[in-house]
Amino acid sequence: MTALTKYARLEASGLWRASPQDQRREVVISVGEATLTISDMRDKPITHWSLAAIRRANPGQRPAIFHPDGDTGETLELDASEAQMIDAIEKLRRAVERTRPRPGRLRWAGMLLSLALVAALALFWLPGALISHTVSVVPQVKRAEIGDALMVRIERMTGPACSDPAGTRALRDLRARLGTGPISMVPGIIGTSLHLPGGRIVMDRALVEDYEEPDVVAGFALAAHTMARQSDPLRDLLEVTGTWSGFRLLTTGRLEGDTLDRYAEHLLTGTRAQPAMSGLLDVFATASVRSTPYAYARDITGETVLPLIEGDPMSGKEPAELLSDADWLRLQGICGG
Template sequence: MTETQTRAAAFADFVAGERAVLTRVSVCLLAEGLELAQPDGQSVIWRWAELRAEPDQADKDALVISRSGDKVARLYLRDKNVKAQVRTRAPHLKKRDRAISVPKLVTWAGGAAASVAAIIFVLVPMMAAQLAVLLPPEGEKALGDTTFEQIRMALDETGLAGAAICEAPAGNAAMQAMYDRLNPASDLPYDIQIHILDHDMVNAFALPGGRIVFFRGLIEQAENPEEVAAVLAHEIGHVVNRDPTRDALRSAGSLGVLGLLFGDFAGGTIALFLANQLINASYSQSAEAVADDYAHELLDKAGVSPAALGTMFERLLAEHGDAEGIVAHFMSHPQMGERIAAAQAAVVEGQTYGSILEADAWRSLQTVCGGTSAVQSDQDLPDKKPWPGDD
């Protein structure tokens, strides 16, 4: 022992932190601090300035001491004299060390945010792109079927039966005739199904497995069947390129990651968000450009002016602005003006373009949901109205 060391003042229980095992140690009071002597003869000095009292301990009889800089080791003092000496000599006993420095906390938080962002914006899209190709047709169709029903329920304010599917035979036959006229040549392992929902939203979108959904509002807003055909051709382009499947997998993956972080994993909110995401699908600019090019070619081969792809959106933008419906969806892309211009530029000079539907068929399509307000007068019917590029 040194001259500054007193006799062994007491015994205490020590936990090093690696394991939840109490070790009986001898505690000696020194001028510079507490000396802890282990049973194996090793000793260490905890200096007075380093001692910190741990608050809110269940053991009320013991003074639980930790050491500044050591977050796991604990010393349990029960001897009244030693506890009194510690309280007297330790100048920073009640000081609370900052567990993590602010710069380090900011660094960790930034790293965590960057990791989540990398998962959502890099890893998940990469995996979705691979899975969209590898997913078997049965799985793709099942995903589309399930999502279609979720969307119908999400659009029904009553929450009972889902948004109604418009089933007027003549109107659906007109939509099918429009599809047959476009005659998309593809090697898809499933047939394309077109549905019209009785909802006033001005929109249309594609789902995995070959489903294309129109809303009544879009058909009512169209001035002629060529505008509807242009939207149909664009959505067919998305189906052919598997964009809906890729986007659904990406959205589900991203929402799953967020669900793990914030709760409600695979819950109702996740399903609702996924339905909303697919209704307002925002594909990449490259995907939109590819679908546009596909539509231009499809329309031209069918004898329909490719300018129809941009005309409806341009007119709706002028009438309604970019606040809602398909206008908000399509105008959300920064280069929408270029896409409209590209549709007009796709018109082949000297090519003769005509109507894609007869007047009676167009009337049937406008009333496919049972309404009559959208039917136009004879002078506004497509066979009376020329399109850009017509001779």
């Protein structure tokens, strides 16, 4: 998005509060890849707002007051002196709005489709057909919004995503090297890695702290990225949360908060499928990443991952560097040690 690139390094100060009962705090606001980051005066992130879900409480007035979609109690106030940031947020909101499907059209399409199927089949709406249709029509911006909402709920259980600046830069470099979606590192309890709607990958800090080389975390990132292509994360969500969730998303463009809460808990506690090893070897070969370290991290005995060890595409070769030694040390410290 051209508008996002233009404002990628823009920062401003403002006043933020989590609820009407809380006292306003002075904060620093910066524009990220898909979010507006709100940090305290020590540059420690407090919260992230999805650019696709920012609403303005007082259009055309200064100071400008913004809030997340659906939560008017949490507010961000920007003084008139921060005109550049205000204009940037407004421009990004308009840019996102242009890519958003018209809710009315989506609602009517869902209603007409449901009536047509009921009339044709004279049966209750088939769950599989509903989920498949919903997955096919939900746009990327809505998937990213759902992924951001899930990330907020995951952070409530794992703790906030690690945000050491040097480690974050190293993580961005690794992501660029691998060609995956955004990667977030959390303090713990997820075990390995998760993939969310919208392309976000969530990883456990142990993947960088418990191993001596970046090949392991790179392997889990590639595995999550591959799994997301083999099994649509939005379809996984709807199959777990039920047909009604798919119907609600199709007709209103929204998922209820308790639905997202239940799925976030499922992601952290449920059994996770693994991508097919044959396809995974192709991914490792394309990315020039060794599969053996990842395989032994999955199974220290190597018995259940033998194809990944014997078929390592980089065996006997010198793969391109994932990270410099200095950046690897920085990444290992992304959660503060």
